[in-house]
Amino acid sequence: MIINRSRYMTQSIAKFLIWMGALSTIAVMILILFQILKEGLPVLHLRFFLDSPKNMGREGGIFSTLIGTMALTGVAIFFGAPLGVGTAVFLREFTRESKISRVIRFGTDCLAGVPSIIFGLFGFVFFVIQLNMGWSILSGGLTLAAMILPTVISTSEESIRAIPPSYREVSYSLGGTKWQTITRVVLPSALPGIFTGILLSIGRSIGETAAVILTAGSSLVMPTSLFSPIRTMSVHFYILAREGISMEMAYGTGAALILLVLMINMMAQWLINRYIRHRT
Amino acid sequence: MSQGSKIVIKDFNFYYGAVQALRNINLPIQPNQIFTIFGPARSGKTTLLKSLNRLTDLIFGTNHTGSIFLDGTDIYDSKVDLTHLRRRIGIVFDLPTPLPMSIFDNIAYGPKLSRTNRRNRLNEIVEKALRSAALWEEVKDRLHGSALRLSGGQQQRLCIARILALEPEVLLLDEPCSGLDPISTTSIEETLFQLKKDYTIILAPHNIQQASRVADRAGFFLNGELVEEGPVYQIFTKPRDKRTEDYVTGKFG
Ligand SMILES: Nc1ncnc2c1ncn2[C@@H]1O[C@H](COP(=O)(O)OP(=O)(O)OP(=O)(O)O)[C@@H](O)[C@H]1O
Numbered sequence: 352m353i354i355n356r357s358r359y360m361t362q363s364i365a366k367f368l369i370w371m372g373a374l375s376t377i378a379v380m381i382l383i384l385f386q387i388l389k390e391g392l393p394v395l396h397l398r399f400f401l402d403s404p405k406n407m408g409r410e411g412g413i414f415s416t417l418i419g420t421m422a423l424t425g426v427a428i429f430f431g432a433p434l435g436v437g438t439a440v441f442l443r444e445f446t447r448e449s450k451i452s453r454v455i456r457f458g459t460d461c462l463a464g465v466p467s468i469i470f471g472l473f474g475f476v477f478f479v480i481q482l483n484m485g486w487s488i489l490s491g492g493l494t495l496a497a498m499i500l501p502t503v504i505s506t507s508e509e510s511i512r513a514i515p516p517s518y519r520e521v522s523y524s525l526g527g528t529k530w531q532t533i534t535r536v537v538l539p540s541a542l543p544g545i546f547t548g549i550l551l552s553i554g555r556s557i558g559e560t561a562a563v564i565l566t567a568g569s570s571l572v573m574p575t576s577l578f579s580p581i582r583t584m585s586v587h588f589y590i591l592a593r594e595g596i597s598m599e600m601a602y603g604t605g606a607a608l609i610l611l612v613l614m615i616n617m618m619a620q621w622l623i624n625r626y627i628r629h630r631t
Numbered sequence: 632m633s634q635g636s637k638i639v640i641k642d643f644n645f646y647y648g649a650v651q652a653l654r655n656i657n658l659p660i661q662p663n664q665i666f667t668i669f670g671p672a673r674s675g676k677t678t679l680l681k682s683l684n685r686l687t688d689l690i691f692g693t694n695h696t697g698s699i700f701l702d703g704t705d706i707y708d709s710k711v712d713l714t715h716l717r718r719r720i721g722i723v724f725d726l727p728t729p730l731p732m733s734i735f736d737n738i739a740y741g742p743k744l745s746r747t748n749r750r751n752r753l754n755e756i757v758e759k760a761l762r763s764a765a766l767w768e769e770v771k772d773r774l775h776g777s778a779l780r781l782s783g784g785q786q787q788r789l790c791i792a793r794i795l796a797l798e799p800e801v802l803l804l805d806e807p808c809s810g811l812d813p814i815s816t817t818s819i820e821e822t823l824f825q826l827k828k829d830y831t832i833i834l835a836p837h838n839i840q841q842a843s844r845v846a847d848r849a850g851f852f853l854n855g856e857l858v859e860e861g862p863v864y865q866i867f868t869k870p871r872d873k874r875t876e877d878y879v880t881g882k883f884g
């Protein structure tokens with residue numbers, strides 16, 4: 352009877368704590384969103400998105416930074432995703448657990464823990480100076496590609512690992528080659544997981560500031576090529592707020608950032624669900 | 632003895648690392664018959680079946696000695712094209728293994744791999760395979776629905792149809808009815824009867840009754856050894872070896 356009661360107590364305390372945890376997470380999230388959106392939403396008109404910034408960002412909109420953000424993220428994913436997915440396929444399908452795979456895995460785990468500013472420094476020294484690519488979309492994109500690589504590799508590896516071995520066996524038993532097995536069974540089955548990893552990476556690329564300032568610069572001029580310097584929305588937000596240029600515009604940019612990320616996530620989720628429903 | 636045999640297994644030993652799973656197997660298998668290899672758990676049935684189309688190659692650290700001849704050619708010869716071999720010798724596993732795609736795509740998976748098949752040919756191939764596996768009537772209206780939503784018995788017949796779509800010469804069936812209800816089992820056994828006209832079938836049954844029901848010849852396996860083989864009625868009524876007799880009369884198993 353006493354034991355039962357104390358068990359019951361533990362149960363309810365645990366339940367209470369778990370609920371508190373969940374609720375405060377949601378509360379913090381809502382607070383942040385509310386704060387930014389309350390100040391930022393009034394600034395968001397179509398003009399805000401389509402006008403270029405004027406007078407250092409005090410007036411006008413955020414068009415060039417929107418383009419900059421998309422270009423930079425695009426380049427990062429363009430290089431980072433295939434390389435990361437390729438590495439994951441190599442680790443899971445082409446090597447057994449061995450020295451090489453352990454070294455690669457240890458390397459990516461280390462990379463995952465490196466602060467982004469270090470990537471920025473590396474990108475600055477290597478791409479901007481050494482390779483003489485200057486502050487540019489390309490320098491910044493390649494730096495971000497290196498930064499997201501560990502995420503892409505580990506999420507892809509995880510989802511490839513989760514595929515039942517029988518799928519591969521079936522493919523081989525029907526006369527499939529290794530390449531056919533990978534492209535027709537392994538990758539399609541791993542796709543939702545891989546896609547989720549890429550999505551996380553897009554989020555990180557959009558949100559990154561330190562590494563971006565060091566490698567892509569902070570120019571407000573509309574980019575004309577991959578070698579143009581740019582300013583991303585995150586960097587714009589940071590500079591507007593940090594240098595006290597315009598809190599109003601800063602909040603507007605912040606709200607736009609939130610909407611952008613939200614939109615990408617919702618679209619991606621929709622695509623993933625559709626894909627999974629189609630296959631099962 | 633091996634005259635006219637489709638498959639001849641000669642002095643075949645198989646090892647998983649240090650574990651020997653097959654011991655000195657010698658066995659000829661005739662075409663257009665159902666040959667059943669039966670025996671208690673871990674007697675090497677699956678290993679033998681997977682050796683026959685070299686799926687064991689996928690497992691790291693395995694080894695073999697001896698040879699297996701398909702129409703007189705050693706399948707372990709280094710010149711053998713593995714993809715071609717596996718198209719000639721199809722296998723169905725003990726648990727249904729539909730791929731996570733539509734019924735149509737499951738059946739078309741093998742034919743598409745060789746790129747020689749046009750789309751309208753594919754429609755024909757799929758229908759023919761499904762009819763041969765006695766599944767067509769049940770799925771013809773949902774060919775593009777997911778194969779994962781079929782029942783267990785339907786999934787297993789799908790796996791048989793998937794193999795048939797490749798028009799193989801030999802069918803390997805590894806306990807294809809384990810985990811299926813009696814009705815599905817009956818319908819699969821009927822399918823096998825139809826198929827043996829055109830194929831060489833090697834079946835690991837999921838119990839002795841099934842072996843005696845469907846097979847023409849049988850081989851009794853114990854601890855990786857082929858104890859004896861012969862016509863089914865002889866193996867089950869007048870076994871020569873004491874161990875076979877003990878097993879078929881249910882003294883162990
Ligand atoms: N992948 C593997 N690695 C190592 N040993 C294995 C492997 N697969 C099978 N074995 C061993 O080989 C022997 C034969 O196993 P096999 O699966 O061929 O028997 P089986 O007759 O099919 O048994 P069951 O009726 O349980 O399916 C067993 O001792 C088993 O432990």
Ligand SMILES: [Mg+2]
Pocket residue numbers: 676677678725805
């Ligand atoms: Mg088995």
